[in-house]
Amino acid sequence: MHKYANPARFNRLANAILPWSFGVMAIAFAYGLYQALVASPPDYQQGETVRIMYIHVPSAWMSLAVYMVLASASFVSLVWRHPLADIAAKASAPVGATFTALALFTGSLWGKPMWGTYWEWDARMTSVLILLFLYFGYMALWRSIDDQQKAAKAAAILAIVGVINVPIIKFSVEWWNTIHQPASVMRMGGPTIDGSMLIPLFTMFIAFHAYFITLLLWRMKAELNERKIQIMKENEVLGQ
Amino acid sequence: MISALKTILSYELKLAWRQGSTGGMAVAFFLVTVALFPLGVGPEAKTLASIGGGVIWVAALLAALLSLERLIHSDLEDGFLDQLALSPWPLELVIFAKALGHWLVTGLPLVLATPLLGVMMQMQAHSIEVMFYSMLVGTPALSFIGSLGSGLTAMVKKGGLLIALLILPLYIPTLIFGVSAIDAASFNGDPVPHLMILAALSIGAVALTPFASAAAIRLALE
Numbered sequence: 001m002h003k004y005a006n007p008a009r010f011n012r013l014a015n016a017i018l019p020w021s022f023g024v025m026a027i028a029f030a031y032g033l034y035q036a037l038v039a040s041p042p043d044y045q046q047g048e049t050v051r052i053m054y055i056h057v058p059s060a061w062m063s064l065a066v067y068m069v070l071a072s073a074s075f076v077s078l079v080w081r082h083p084l085a086d087i088a089a090k091a092s093a094p095v096g097a098t099f100t101a102l103a104l105f106t107g108s109l110w111g112k113p114m115w116g117t118y119w120e121w122d123a124r125m126t127s128v129l130i131l132l133f134l135y136f137g138y139m140a141l142w143r144s145i146d147d148q149q150k151a152a153k154a155a156a157i158l159a160i161v162g163v164i165n166v167p168i169i170k171f172s173v174e175w176w177n178t179i180h181q182p183a184s185v186m187r188m189g190g191p192t193i194d195g196s197m198l199i200p201l202f203t204m205f206i207a208f209h210a211y212f213i214t215l216l217l218w219r220m221k222a223e224l225n226e227r228k229i230q231i232m233k234e235n236e237v238l239g240q
Numbered sequence: 241m242i243s244a245l246k247t248i249l250s251y252e253l254k255l256a257w258r259q260g261s262t263g264g265m266a267v268a269f270f271l272v273t274v275a276l277f278p279l280g281v282g283p284e285a286k287t288l289a290s291i292g293g294g295v296i297w298v299a300a301l302l303a304a305l306l307s308l309e310r311l312i313h314s315d316l317e318d319g320f321l322d323q324l325a326l327s328p329w330p331l332e333l334v335i336f337a338k339a340l341g342h343w344l345v346t347g348l349p350l351v352l353a354t355p356l357l358g359v360m361m362q363m364q365a366h367s368i369e370v371m372f373y374s375m376l377v378g379t380p381a382l383s384f385i386g387s388l389g390s391g392l393t394a395m396v397k398k399g400g401l402l403i404a405l406l407i408l409p410l411y412i413p414t415l416i417f418g419v420s421a422i423d424a425a426s427f428n429g430d431p432v433p434h435l436m437i438l439a440a441l442s443i444g445a446v447a448l449t450p451f452a453s454a455a456a457i458r459l460a461l462e
Contacts, residue, residue, distance in 0.1 A: 153455075157392065157455055
């Protein structure tokens with residue numbers, strides 16, 4: 001694993017992966033969005049609004065998946081001191097926060113025609129909202145500490161504490177929800193999804209994952225370049 | 241080990257006592273914040289009683305949070321933590337003692353003030369009693385999780401807002417179970433299971449957070 005701690009080697013690897021992940025992303029988005037927005041049938045109950053699902057469900061999935069990537073990278077950075085793990089964690093945070101915000105936003109747009117309200121203090125929505133706060137805290141901590149290495153470690157500690165808390169928060173929010181709302185508005189375990197909807201949904205899942213990989217590699221490369229520029233500037237000041 | 245715990249704890253208590261009691265300030269903040277609610281929502285007894293538990297718990301979270309900013313930062317500034325790090329005592333124990341001190345100085349006065357606030361919020365006697373217990377078993381979690389936020393922001397110049405952003409999401413389970421115990425009592429339910437989960441959260445926080453806080457403080461000391 002430490003083989004790729006060398007930025008030049010990482011860059012080569014990233015450059016080898018990027019065309020593929022970008023290509024998969026472009027094809028999957030093109031096919032998936034066409035299928036989702038045009039070709040797939042409207043739902044017999046929800047009508048055309050069901051199309052929000054093709055964006056909403058993958059973003060909700062990614063919001064948690066990216067947090068897991070972030071926490072795993074943080075763990076690797078704390079335990080093995082892998083320098084690229086810090087950069088991976090830092091680079092994935094804004095992407096994950098955006099997925100989370102997108103999940104909340106599309107959920108609220110979907111909620112209006114379905115439940116008659118933009119916002120419902122439903123267990124799932126509430127825990128996703130709290131996840132967004134965790135992302136905000138993580139990014140704020142990175143920004144507040146000037147020394148990049150210290151910032152990386154502090155943020156990694158926070159990410160690991162956060163990941164221990166995610167199930168506790170989920171459990172407590174569900175408990176809270178059952179006390180306050182005996183009749184949930186959500187159709188739990190509703191009708192199973194038909195194949196005509198499953199294929200576009202699955203394609204969108206692939207597209208979102210490819211998008212994340214592409215963006216993560218881009219952001220990591222940008223961060224590495226930024227650090228390189230920083231060091232060059234410092235050397236210039238020192239007259240070396 | 242025990243002597244170390246005693247030394248740091250007595251230092252914390254003396255400091256709090258001689259500096260004009262942060263605990264007193266936290267309680268005053270607590271009282272003022274809760275008193276704002278009847279002014280904002282209206283004095284109707286029924287409304288106040290139904291929101292009372294939640295309002296008092298949220299005010300307690302904020303009161304605990306305000307006093308946390310200085311918990312580690314001031315000791316870092318005057319070099320006290322550097323000395324402690326040089327001592328043979330593990331930093332985890334030092335943080336444990338400091339968080340315990342924070343609870344004794346800030347958490348406990350808040351707990352003692354809750355019955356008064358319950359009366360002001362027009363709550364029933366039984367709900368007030370349960371609220372007292374829920375604060376008693378729940379506030380240690382606030383101090384110990386808070387010590388983590390305090391450790392993480394120790395190297396930040398103005399950490400007040402940052403600490404709120406880091407810690408408040410982690411306080412949510414404590415808030416939920418604290419309030420649900422009171423709700424159970426006011427609807428003739430059994431508050432004991434809620435209190436037990438709350439106690440479990442506190443015990444978990446007491447057992448685990450000193451390690452994370454100590455790791456954060458080691459960074460600040462480097």
